[in-house]
Amino acid sequence: MLVTAFAANKTPPPSPTTTVNHPETRQIHLKPINRRRILTSLAATITPFFAPRLEVNYEESNLVTATFLPSADARGLFQMPPPRLSNRYFLVRAGESEYESMGIINTNPVAKTSMDNGLSKIGKIQTVKAALKLKEMGACDNNCWIWPSITQRAYQAAEIIAAINVVNRSNVVPEYSFLDARGLGAYEGRPLQSVSEIYASDVVSQNVKPPPISDGTPNESVADVFVRVTQLMSILETQYSEDTVIIVSPDSDNLTILQAGLVGLDLRRHSELYFEPGEVRYFDPSSIPKYKQPASALYKCLNPPSCT
Template sequence: MPPPRLTNRYFLVRAGESQYESLGIINTNPVAKTSVDSGLSDKGKNQTLKSALELKAMGACERNCWIWPSITQRAYQAAEIIAAVNGVSRSYIVPEYSFLDARGLGAYEGKELEAISQVYESDSISSTIKPPPIDDGTPNESVADVFVRVTQLMSILETQYSEDTVIIVSPDSDNLTILQAGLVGLDLRRHSELSFGPGEVRYVDPSSIPTYKQPASAVYKCLNPPNCN
């Protein structure tokens, strides 16, 4: 369900291409997220520089901003580039240790990137279908699993900040598409229609978030959450 309102301004950024992605390989095992191979490729660095310049042109950090990257190497590197280009102190980079991990794709780990289309076919059937498991420690997350993570992240950000600008930097597309689908009220099974390319930047436009509607159930009587007198 989309939130009734957002107290902060948000920009969503996918980190540029990683070393693994440049080889055409799926890598979502969190054990490897801080390794050099999980960092930006040369192409990814250029993509991220364009992201940083785009954010500057959009005035994202004119009145300062907080940058929340995944601790995954490429996302944190992207955050450092964004901060440098936009004149933001490194103290405003807040590493996220779990809620922004790349979606765990289970048995697809190590396969060619094209195989992710099979994951999206399953996603379109049900948001609770998980990729096949694997025994190397790579999670196998459904859309619903990721939605729980990104919802927890937004809860933290909305609680911690008020009327600030937050740039969320994800190592993959799925975190962002599932978050955006949730914000705009799109069926989560269709999240892949919102796909982010490497280095892509999007502003979360509050006007695109539907007005909160009271559920038909009599259990819910709050028309103006969280003020439910």
């Protein structure tokens, strides 16, 4: 509660108060919390931190003036490719899902928690192998954090990885949107082989979207997914330092676009980094050659990974 002191010989405020005896000749009246006063105080407190940077000419002024820097100037924003990473990363694609076992594309986020989006029998075996591979690589020897998509198959994969690598469940952090499977629009429900058509479009431009559909399935370009995974990395690099993070994705595209961005590879070439169901990959920037301009006119990118 807010505390305001009043002299004993003055009239207390009109609002209901509780009087507390004070050892001296003064009394303290406790006033009820005034919501408007609190908000005003908070606004006055935090406003300076959002003020524009003040330019001071010290040659013309003898005054010492405080300069407030925006948070972005003080800390900087995460960029792709990053100059360095604070953590080490393992990239894991969840095992085969029930839909994938039927050879059907399913990327509608409405169904992402459905049991049909869970691991198939083969998918469970693939995920156990992935978990054992992580154990062999020593991914969680010195503690680790597991960041899976909330998509059913990815979260099931994360639980298997946590169990085999003896990771506390509190270290499994479900991710609700940044790691959703890439929305493939009108390709929803079509055979898995149709993905090759989408990759052919990706080669033309990172901004090409699959045709839209009216059932709520997003139609995302490579650039759209790139924004999501960049935001994810920004969170991870801010939240952790000198830690190990295992990223579990329901599909390959999240991981290939992320990896291409981290090493500065032309995003149109992301499909060359394709992840098989249950594949584990330790992210090592030196494991992929740096981008080189090809002799053909197929790729022309002067500012990888952002290319058109």
